[in-house]
Amino acid sequence: MKRFLLPLLIFASLVIFLAIGLRLNPKEIPSPLIGKQVPAFQLTQLHEPEKMISSADMAGQVWLLNIWGSWCVSCREEHPYLMDLFKLNAVPIVGLNYKDGRQDGIDWLRQFGDPYKVSAFDHDGRVGIDFGVYGVPETFVIDKLGVIRYKHIGPLTPEVITGKLLPLIKELNRG
């Protein structure tokens, strides 16, 4: 009976490793920016190129930064949920129009709706790199002091919005 103990233990540990490992999503890379100050940026506004929008403009409030592009198919998926969030008026949403054509971005918003307080136009994607963007859409939750508190990679879903974002926003607003 003792002979079976060692192979059994090895098998059990293998099962545990597989149970954890196979459920991890390699596309969800933990962001090193969580807990750090939002990367400073200053870009033209999408709709009004003569005006600028910078990270400092949003200081003092809890806000969301949503990275999107008219070329991005997954962004279409999350867009209705973003519109719902916008209608809730729970938090200002700033858009970062990433690697897009200005007119394409404007047209896309006109066609599908604009949930953004303002969209920053990041044509060459440099600001995106500062945010560690690799899989659009991505959404950041930033607190009143400008610290990034949460990053969601991929399209938002109602579960994420109600389960993760809204509670966090409520908590950050209380502080």
Next chain:
Amino acid sequence: MDKFSMNQLVLSFLLVVTPLLVNAEEATSTAPDPVLDKRVLAIAEELRCLVCQNQTIADSDAALAVDLRKQVREKLAQGMSDRDVTEFMVERYGDFVLYRPPVKTTTWLLWFGPFLFLAGGLLVLGRALKRRAHTAPTAFLSEAERRRVATLLGTITESKENT
């Protein structure tokens, strides 16, 4: 046609056509700089493309890889050291952007695990072999059995001789 020599014609043709052949993408510095390019390549081969995660940004054709290569080149041209450029990327994308995982306490298992498994396997093998050597039977057959075999074989050879 004598007014224009052949050379002039060819030259004007080239002057007109060459700008049309230039790639329309914006470049940071078009001057070829082999030293800089080598440094860019060296760093690019140590950074992972986060879109196609099994490739380096040197190999990958993803838009992000192209952008990151451009950033590396720019930062190097601005005078950043190789280490600082790598640090720049890790600050934004985390340790995963390094193609070779750093050796930290959190990655010890990753780096040394295979050797641990090898050592463990050899241990088990060693023990199993030793055990087998100790429990080897001294005789294959008992005395009585051996005599029986001899008689049986003897019988067979006897009968063979008779035929």
